[in-house]
Amino acid sequence: MRYVSTRGKAPVRDFAGVLLAGLAEDGGLYVPESWPHFSPADWRAMRGLPYHALAARVIQPFVGDAIPFATLATLCRDAYAGFGHPAVVPLVQIDTGLFVQELFYGPTLSFKDMALQLLGRLFDYVLAARNARVTIVGATSGDTGSAAIEACAGRDRIDIAILHPHDRTSEVQRRQMTTVTAPNVANIAIEGTFDDCQDLVKAMFADTPFRQEMQLAAVNSINWARIAAQVPYYVAASLALGGPDREIAFSVPTGNFGNVFAAWAARRMGLPVARLIVGSNRNDILARFLASNDMSIASVEPSLSPSMDIQVSSNFERLLFELLERDAGATAAAMAAFRRTGKMTVPEAAWHRCRTLFHGFRLDDPGTVAEIARLRETSGYLADPHTAIGAAAASANPPAHGVPAIVMATAHPAKFPDAIERATGLHPALPPRLADLFDRPERFTVLPNDIAAVETQVRALARRNA
Numbered sequence: 001m002r003y004v005s006t007r008g009k010a011p012v013r014d015f016a017g018v019l020l021a022g023l024a025e026d027g028g029l030y031v032p033e034s035w036p037h038f039s040p041a042d043w044r045a046m047r048g049l050p051y052h053a054l055a056a057r058v059i060q061p062f063v064g065d066a067i068p069f070a071t072l073a074t075l076c077r078d079a080y081a082g083f084g085h086p087a088v089v090p091l092v093q094i095d096t097g098l099f100v101q102e103l104f105y106g107p108t109l110s111f112k113d114m115a116l117q118l119l120g121r122l123f124d125y126v127l128a129a130r131n132a133r134v135t136i137v138g139a140t141s142g143d144t145g146s147a148a149i150e151a152c153a154g155r156d157r158i159d160i161a162i163l164h165p166h167d168r169t170s171e172v173q174r175r176q177m178t179t180v181t182a183p184n185v186a187n188i189a190i191e192g193t194f195d196d197c198q199d200l201v202k203a204m205f206a207d208t209p210f211r212q213e214m215q216l217a218a219v220n221s222i223n224w225a226r227i228a229a230q231v232p233y234y235v236a237a238s239l240a241l242g243g244p245d246r247e248i249a250f251s252v253p254t255g256n257f258g259n260v261f262a263a264w265a266a267r268r269m270g271l272p273v274a275r276l277i278v279g280s281n282r283n284d285i286l287a288r289f290l291a292s293n294d295m296s297i298a299s300v301e302p303s304l305s306p307s308m309d310i311q312v313s314s315n316f317e318r319l320l321f322e323l324l325e326r327d328a329g330a331t332a333a334a335m336a337a338f339r340r341t342g343k344m345t346v347p348e349a350a351w352h353r354c355r356t357l358f359h360g361f362r363l364d365d366p367g368t369v370a371e372i373a374r375l376r377e378t379s380g381y382l383a384d385p386h387t388a389i390g391a392a393a394a395s396a397n398p399p400a401h402g403v404p405a406i407v408m409a410t411a412h413p414a415k416f417p418d419a420i421e422r423a424t425g426l427h428p429a430l431p432p433r434l435a436d437l438f439d440r441p442e443r444f445t446v447l448p449n450d451i452a453a454v455e456t457q458v459r460a461l462a463r464r465n466a
């Protein structure tokens with residue numbers, strides 16, 4: 001399988017190449033040169049497979065010749081072996097025709113683990129084949145950092161340094177990162193804000209000699225392999241509810257558009273999907289786009305669903321490329337104009353095509369608290385704030401009669417205990433395997449907001465393990 005950039009001016013690469021490259025050199029995002037396709041008989045043959053085996057089959061066409069199938073199957077088995085539920089992605093019914101797919105049984109309790117647990121192993125395999133190492137650097141205000149650390153801890157060919165703003169993350173989030181004491185992990189607490197951390201990461205990537213010396217890499221949500229690793233759970237949900245012989249709808253609490261784009265990809269590959277519902281909090285750029293073809297940037301406001309507090313959904317560019325009928329020149333021009341003006345409209349016909357499949361929805365914080373309480377009262381289900389927005393979005397956009405809707409539960413409620421307590425009076429407990437999180441020793445280094453100090457620390461990490 002070959003990959004092309006949405007902006008058309010970067011080298012064509014294979015799966016291993018796009019895994020290591022992340023963003024394309026022209027600023028675009030890598031997408032498959034052509035979409036794999038499964039027939040109804042192919043889908044039916046996947047019914048009843050354990051999740052890891054289904055995942056290997058669905059991901060295989062994206063990997064192509066880059067990794068032998070037997071190896072991919074082993075990597076998938078290892079990636080999901082540590083999950084806290086034997087079904088890995090169980091479905092729970094909460095209303096007539098309404099289901100929740102729980103994606104939070106990984107080590108850090110958010111759906112980020114679904115992709116990153118596999119990504120860490122894919123990196124290790126591809127790097128070993130090239131006899132190479134990388135240093136992954138990133139900034140986090142929460143979920144992504146801990147999931148990336150868990151994915152890379154103890155991997156042979158990866159060092160990982162994650163910057164977080166000192167004293168500005170929740171204690172659960174900090175401890176999920178700082179209690180991982182593998183020698184290839186460095187947690188750096190910056191005396192500054194999340195934006196300072198992000199600027200420091202950008203500065204490291206911009207420092208070309210440092211970037212080359214350290215072989216810097218990123219695992220952010222624009223990495224194609226993350227999308228590929230998110231397609232299988234949509235397939236699993238469909239097959240469990242009668243697919244491919246029945247249409248279904250998905251409701252996805254959305255930030256960077258990576259998760260819902262994986263649902264789109266499953267449909268593109270032949271899975272019968274009738275509707276995709278995009279849930280947003282008060283940061284509603286996508287809901288506004290779907291309502292009125294107006295994608296205009298507003299400032300980010302903090303909310304009870306922080307993983308959806310975004311200004312621009314970076315993976316939207318992949319859908320834009322498809323809406324523009326894979327015209328890379330038009331995509332590059334639209335993105336350049338968006339960058340310049342902070343506004344984007346797509347051609348009317350393309351927007352209408354988009355709207356026949358995607359439905360937008362927005363819910364503010366009081367609405368989110370009310371929905372958490374309502375779900376608890378009506379079905380006994382305890383949803384985290386992100387999942388609650390997905391459930392409200394599904395209720396507000398019911399698909400055709402007889403088409404079940406599945407809400408993607410992207411985080412465990414115990415990750416957001418304050419919102420849950422406000423809504424229900426309950427204090428959700430951490431799952432047993434994390435119950436001692438508050439007793440585990442922490443390890444992190446506090447550094448000033450200073451690029452030289454951070455680079456020294458990252459270099460020491462890489463030297464230690466070289």
Ligand SMILES: *Cc1c(COP(=O)(O)O)cnc(C)c1O
Pocket residue numbers: 110111112143221253254255256257258259260307308386410411
């Ligand atoms: C990352 C995240 C999201 C947003 O997912 P995208 O793929 O960025 O749209 C939603 N909910 C939770 C809990 C997350 O961690």
